Amino acid sequence: MSVTAGTLPVxxxxxxxxxxxxxGNFLLAFDEPRLAELVRPGHFLMVTLPGVHDPLLPRPxxxxxxxxxxxxxxxxxxxxxxxxxxxxxxxDPLQILGPLGNGFRIPEPPAFxxxxxxxxxxxxxxxxxxHSLRRGLPTVLLYGAKSGREIVPMEELESMGLELxxxxxxxxxxxxxxxxxxxxxxVKDMRGLSPIHTTTFVCGPPAMLRxxxxxxxxxxxxxxxxxxxxxxxxxxxxxxxxxxALDPAHPQGWQYRKVCTEGPVFGLNEIDWxxxx
Amino acid sequence: MKTAVPIAGLTLKNPVMTASGTCGYGLELAPFYxxxxxxxxxxxxxxxxxxxxxxxxxxxxxxxxxxxxxxxQNVGMEAFIREVLPALxxxxxxxxxxILGESEEEYxxxxxxxxxxxxxxxxxxxxxxxNVKKGGISFGADPDALERLVRALRKRTDRPLLxxxxxxxxxxxxxxxxxxxxxxxxxxxxxxxxxxxxxLKSRRPCLATVVGGLSGPAIKPIALRMVWExxxxxxxxxxxxxxxxxxxxxxxxLVCGATAVQVGTAHFRNPSACIEVxxxxxxxxxxxxxxxxQELIGSLKVEEGRSS
Numbered sequence: 001m002s003v004t005a006g007t008l009p010v011x012x013x014x015x016x017x018x019x020x021x022x023x024g025n026f027l028l029a030f031d032e033p034r035l036a037e038l039v040r041p042g043h044f045l046m047v048t049l050p051g052v053h054d055p056l057l058p059r060p061x062x063x064x065x066x067x068x069x070x071x072x073x074x075x076x077x078x079x080x081x082x083x084x085x086x087x088x089x090x091x092d093p094l095q096i097l098g099p100l101g102n103g104f105r106i107p108e109p110p111a112f113x114x115x116x117x118x119x120x121x122x123x124x125x126x127x128x129x130x131h132s133l134r135r136g137l138p139t140v141l142l143y144g145a146k147s148g149r150e151i152v153p154m155e156e157l158e159s160m161g162l163e164l165x166x167x168x169x170x171x172x173x174x175x176x177x178x179x180x181x182x183x184x185x186x187v188k189d190m191r192g193l194s195p196i197h198t199t200t201f202v203c204g205p206p207a208m209l210r211x212x213x214x215x216x217x218x219x220x221x222x223x224x225x226x227x228x229x230x231x232x233x234x235x236x237x238x239x240x241x242x243x244x245a246l247d248p249a250h251p252q253g254w255q256y257r258k259v260c261t262e263g264p265v266f267g268l269n270e271i272d273w274x275x276x277x
Numbered sequence: 278m279k280t281a282v283p284i285a286g287l288t289l290k291n292p293v294m295t296a297s298g299t300c301g302y303g304l305e306l307a308p309f310y311x312x313x314x315x316x317x318x319x320x321x322x323x324x325x326x327x328x329x330x331x332x333x334x335x336x337x338x339x340x341x342x343x344x345x346x347x348x349x350q351n352v353g354m355e356a357f358i359r360e361v362l363p364a365l366x367x368x369x370x371x372x373x374x375x376i377l378g379e380s381e382e383e384y385x386x387x388x389x390x391x392x393x394x395x396x397x398x399x400x401x402x403x404x405x406x407x408n409v410k411k412g413g414i415s416f417g418a419d420p421d422a423l424e425r426l427v428r429a430l431r432k433r434t435d436r437p438l439l440x441x442x443x444x445x446x447x448x449x450x451x452x453x454x455x456x457x458x459x460x461x462x463x464x465x466x467x468x469x470x471x472x473x474x475x476x477l478k479s480r481r482p483c484l485a486t487v488v489g490g491l492s493g494p495a496i497k498p499i500a501l502r503m504v505w506e507x508x509x510x511x512x513x514x515x516x517x518x519x520x521x522x523x524x525x526x527x528x529x530x531l532v533c534g535a536t537a538v539q540v541g542t543a544h545f546r547n548p549s550a551c552i553e554v555x556x557x558x559x560x561x562x563x564x565x566x567x568x569x570x571q572e573l574i575g576s577l578k579v580e581e582g583r584s585s
Contacts, residue, residue, distance in 0.1 A: 009309070010309075010547060010548065010549065048546060048547075053341070053494060053522070054340065054341060055338060056338060056341065056342065056343065056493055056494065056542070056546065057338050057343060057545055057546060058545070058546060095547075097548070229333065230333070230334050230335075230336055230337065231336070232336045232338075232343060232345075232542075232545040233544065233545040233548075235305060235548060236301055236305045237299060237300050237301040237305045237306070237544055237545070237548075238299070238336060238345070238347075238544075238545050239301070239330065239335070239347045239350050240333075240334075240335045240336030240345060240347065241333070241335075241336075242330065242333055242335065242350075243333065244332075252329075255329070256329055256330055256350065275332070
């Protein structure tokens, strides 16, 4: 779902609310009807603080939720930019560019959706789960974090029928270990489910993506991965966010592709996993 | 109110251009505004053969700026002519193609081939991109090599020839004077400054190539100084570039001696950055009752004996 001419004005909405959801994780909401209509699961936005020149560059955020004309993004306090965002209050202005990126491809029924989120990777999978559940697709979310305190509550999705399984490294909730360990267990138990009818969606840190990719390949399953990348612009001009994508037609067997406009969602077999660090 | 400026045989309707490498092939900006509003469109550097570019990470933000090491990724001359150029022709703004080569012959091929295309109104020669081994740094850093290159290109094309100078030299004025003597129609300055950033946690460089090019507001004072020094010593027009985020920044470059400006890193903050600069310049002229923008160019007031 690529963007077309005339659909990308920069918007300056004000913050509706800034809500603490879990340790280090906060939800920023703003009203933007045009955007709300265009956004699909897997799209992202470039967010800038108007008038603030340090940080200079916008930051990319997945769309976490759409509620009527309200857009919500889930942020994790990591650096200077996200620290400033965490301090925003109701009424403060935001500069928003989007929707950007290709987005996920949600299957038609009958299908089963398996979602794997590592840490802040939940940000791009939440809206996807909402859409797949609305479409009536059985949806399981395997959600991992370092600690139970960092797990963002999923009540709304659970009330819609989401099957949630949590893995945290410190054992304070659910399964103790990595989400990849939980995933291994899950695929062992899923004999009853046909891999053909299973669509897997993955978002998380690079090490997790690599491991998950290895397991999926061994099982002969396909998947859609939403990649994160350092990017300056988000709309294709800086060429900073490339990833190596396999391309048999190319002499070297791969090509750099832009995560912002050609992704952020790539198929399991499109990504050159050797280059994912 | 007149906003037109003459640059290298072209008349720009206003002095604001895009900076090469910050707006792709120009078409990426088309969803945001009519490209015909630009003073000129300068597209990303084109080489004879396609270039894959550098491995990621390619960009990192630093205080007041950013580093990039894209590695001059581009589709190559033939694909540019076949696939990109036809889509750019309908826009009523001069198109300036930035060219880069690893040898005098490559530059000459580019100048001759691209310079003879309908819809290419000028060429900007990248002699300074610091990102790629042999990627032009020798031309940009060696006055004799630069002079030879410009002389060779002058013989191969009648199109306006802008030389984009590197700030990573001991004496940029010498480079400018040599380029002018060799037949350049104008000078663009400055390209990015060689710089690096460190991730202390991992003790690794932030860029895969270790060193990259610094751009953004952090380099504006250096760019202003170089525009000031060069514009006093050459007769050909100087195009100022480096850290322009708003109209005030652009106006400072004009006052300093630049005939036109380029907007670069600001594109990453705001795709419509050029339009905001153009509108801001118009508002400034109207507010200050300046009839012709050319009154501003080089109007810096410096008392005799005060400049070093």
